[in-house]
Amino acid sequence: MAVRPGLTAERLVRAGAELADEVGFEHVTVSELARRFDVKVASLYSHVRNSHDLKTRIALLALDELADRASDAVAGRAGRDALTAFADAYRAYAVEHPGRYTAARFPLDPQTAAASAGPRHARMSRAILRGYDLPEPAETHAVRLLGSVFHGFVSLETAGGFSHSAPPAAETWPWILDALDALLRDAPASHRPIKADPS
Amino acid sequence: MAVRPGLTAERLVRAGAELADEVGFEHVTVSELARRFDVKVASLYSHVRNSHDLKTRIALLALDELADRASDAVAGRAGRDALTAFADAYRAYAVEHPGRYTAARFPLDPQTAAASAGPRHARMSRAILRGYDLPEPAETHAVRLLGSVFHGFVSLETAGGFSHSAPPAAETWPWILDALDALLRDAPASHRPIKADPS
DNA sequence: TGCATCCGCCTAACACTTTTAGGCAAATGA
DNA sequence: TCATTTGCCTAAAAGTGTTAGGCGGATGCA
Numbered sequence: 001m002a003v004r005p006g007l008t009a010e011r012l013v014r015a016g017a018e019l020a021d022e023v024g025f026e027h028v029t030v031s032e033l034a035r036r037f038d039v040k041v042a043s044l045y046s047h048v049r050n051s052h053d054l055k056t057r058i059a060l061l062a063l064d065e066l067a068d069r070a071s072d073a074v075a076g077r078a079g080r081d082a083l084t085a086f087a088d089a090y091r092a093y094a095v096e097h098p099g100r101y102t103a104a105r106f107p108l109d110p111q112t113a114a115a116s117a118g119p120r121h122a123r124m125s126r127a128i129l130r131g132y133d134l135p136e137p138a139e140t141h142a143v144r145l146l147g148s149v150f151h152g153f154v155s156l157e158t159a160g161g162f163s164h165s166a167p168p169a170a171e172t173w174p175w176i177l178d179a180l181d182a183l184l185r186d187a188p189a190s191h192r193p194i195k196a197d198p199s
Numbered sequence: 200m201a202v203r204p205g206l207t208a209e210r211l212v213r214a215g216a217e218l219a220d221e222v223g224f225e226h227v228t229v230s231e232l233a234r235r236f237d238v239k240v241a242s243l244y245s246h247v248r249n250s251h252d253l254k255t256r257i258a259l260l261a262l263d264e265l266a267d268r269a270s271d272a273v274a275g276r277a278g279r280d281a282l283t284a285f286a287d288a289y290r291a292y293a294v295e296h297p298g299r300y301t302a303a304r305f306p307l308d309p310q311t312a313a314a315s316a317g318p319r320h321a322r323m324s325r326a327i328l329r330g331y332d333l334p335e336p337a338e339t340h341a342v343r344l345l346g347s348v349f350h351g352f353v354s355l356e357t358a359g360g361f362s363h364s365a366p367p368a369a370e371t372w373p374w375i376l377d378a379l380d381a382l383l384r385d386a387p388a389s390h391r392p393i394k395a396d397p398s
Numbered sequence: 399t400g401c402a403t404c405c406g407c408c409t410a411a412c413a414c415t416t417t418t419a420g421g422c423a424a425a426t427g428a
Numbered sequence: 429t430c431a432t433t434t435g436c437c438t439a440a441a442a443g444t445g446t447t448a449g450g451c452g453g454a455t456g457c458a
Contacts, residue, residue, distance in 0.1 A: 007435075026225070031415055041416080043436045051416065107358055122364075137366050141374040144352070144361060148375070152351025153343070159306055162343060165321075167336050175340040176347070183382045206406075230444055240445080242407045250445065 007037060009047045013057040020058060020099025025106070028099070030054065059106035060116050066093050066104055067117040070124055079131040080181045086128055087150055087177055094154040101158065105151075132184040142184060149180065206236060208246045212256045219257060219298025224305070227298070229253065258305035259315050265292050265303055266316040269323055278330040279380045285327055286349055286376055293353040300357065304350075331383040341383060348375065 015036055020028050030051050034041040048054045066089075073089035074082050094101035108116060125143045134142055153169075153176065156162060162169040214235055219227045229250050233240040247253045265288075272288035273281050293300040307315060324342045333341055352368075352375065355361060361368040 029415065030417090040437060042418085042438080045417070046435065105358070110363070113363075137370070138374070140364065140366065141371045141378075144355070144368070144371045145348070145375050145378065147355055147360070148351030149344070149347050150351070151355060152347030152349070155354070156343070156346055156350060159304065161346070164309070164312075165339065167339065169343070171336070172340045172343045175337070176344050179340075179344065179382055182385070183378055186381070186385075228444065229446090239408060241409080241447080244446070245406065 007039065007043060007047050009057070012037075012044060012047055012054065013061055016054055016058045017061055017097075017100050017103070020103055021097050022099065025055075025058070025099045025102035028055065028058065055103065055106055056108060056112060058100070058103045059108060060112070062097070062100035062104040063117040063121070065097075065100065066090070067120040067124070069093055070121070074124060074128065082128045082131060083146075083181055083184075084177050086124065087146075087173075090150050091154050091157075091173065094158055098158050101154070105155075129184070134184070146180070149176065206238065206242060206246050208256070211236075211243060211246055211253065212260055215253055215257045216260055216296075216299050216302065219302055220296050221298065224254075224257070224298045224301035227254065227257065254302065254305055255307060255311060257299070257302045258307060259311070261296070261299035261303040262316040262320070264296075264299065265289070266319040266323070268292055269320070273323060273327065281327045281330060282345075282380055282383075283376050285323065286345075286372075289349045290353050290356075290372065293357055297357050300353070304354075328383070333383070345379070348379065 012033060016028055016033055019032060019036070023032075030044055030048075031041050033054070034044055044054075048057070069092075070086055070089045073085040077085050108118075122143065125146050126139065129139050129142050129146070132142070153173070157169045162172065211232060215227055215232055218231060218235070222231075229243055229247075230240050232253070233243055243253075247256070268291075269285055269288045272284040276284050307317075321342065324345050325338065328338050328341050328345070331341070352372070356368045361371065
């Protein structure tokens with residue numbers, strides 16, 4: 001009543017991201033956000049089109065932050081160092097910001113995805129892999145392998161998938177990075193294409 | 200009015216799984232399920248505790264089906280054949296049943312998880328890896344690597360993450376399996392643990 | 399066959415989230 | 429100072445989740 005909260009799309013999105021980290025992205029709700037700003041729900045609809053729009057914006061924020069972190073981590077490094085730094089940045093972000101990390105996986109429509117930091121992620125992967133000197137299409141395959149391993153590991157870890165057996169996930173992570181590095185160094189030699197010959 | 204629908208927890212869960220494949224697991228709703236059975240919403244609550252319970256049961260069904268498929272695929276195979284069959288079964292299930300596959304990732308409380316087919320999956324991974332003769336703890340690391348790669352790839356693929364660039368994901372998949380096989384065969388030799396020495 | 403019980407689905411009601419339409423008052427700027 | 433814009437409001441409707449309690453047909457027993 002006295003002072004207006006001063007809502008803004010940016011402030012809402014930022015608060016939404018924090019909310020996601022606290023309660024999980026799937027529980028981010030327009031109502032809860034309004035509650036946190038001590039404002040009526042309908043007021044948010046002047047700044048955000050709808051719930052889906054809000055989630056999309058949180059996703060874009062997360063993708064941006066993640067790309068920034070990864071970019072900082074990789075700067076000035078190459079080869080195995082770059083790979084490790086990239087991977088660690090990725091995993092650290094997911095551990096520190098599980099809600100945002102989930103948000104980064106929110107399905108975006110093609111145009112939004114193209115305008116997001118998604119392509120930056122892909123370019124960074126490629127830049128790192130350039131140090132391994134893979135011929136196409138192996139480099140593309142490798143980009144996808146890295147994406148799969150990082151995302152797979154991190155999402156299984158944050159879902160608690162590794163927490164009920166020894167050794168701790170923190171020990172598996174460097175082992176995997178080591179293995180990936182070795183794999184990529186030897187990839188050209190070891191790559192024998194699989195024939196899908198039905199007869 | 201005339202004939203009772205004959206609701207059952209099992210029938211609800213099975214219909215819920217189909218619904219998940221049609222509209223996505225996140226859009227599976229008690230109301231929609233009631234609509235499909237032409238029954239009032241409250242009626243479902245005699246058979247299922249609540250929405251969370253329903254989703255949990257769908258998750259358990261999916262985990263079971265997936266384990267059955269993987270088990271069938273692996274039967275009678277070993278080494279690289281087993282690895283490929285296992286991985287293909289995994290990916291095929293996700294492609295055919297995207298909603299169920301997502302359901303299989305639904306977070307379960309520890310007791311439910313322990314009673315689920317989750318442990319079966321882990322045992323199958325281990326059984327396959329036995330063919331590669333890895334020393335502990337490498338075998339555990341490798342179990343996690345396989346889980347990460349398979350889950351990561353499949354979830355990125357079904358999210359459309361690979362659909363906007365060439366070559367098609369179907370070509371990357373065998374490349375990755377090939378790489379994993381090579382990696383596991385050489386793993387003992389190439390494994391140089393990473394020192395996390397802070398001083 | 400008749401009766402009591404139980405089970406399965408129902409109605410009713412409440413709480414919560416999402417979304418739209420329209421209003422009022424504070425901030426802005428000429 | 430006043431007109432306009434902006435920002436948050438009230439009101440209301442639709443959808444989902446959940447609980448409480450009721451009714452009638454099916455079932456079991458004498």
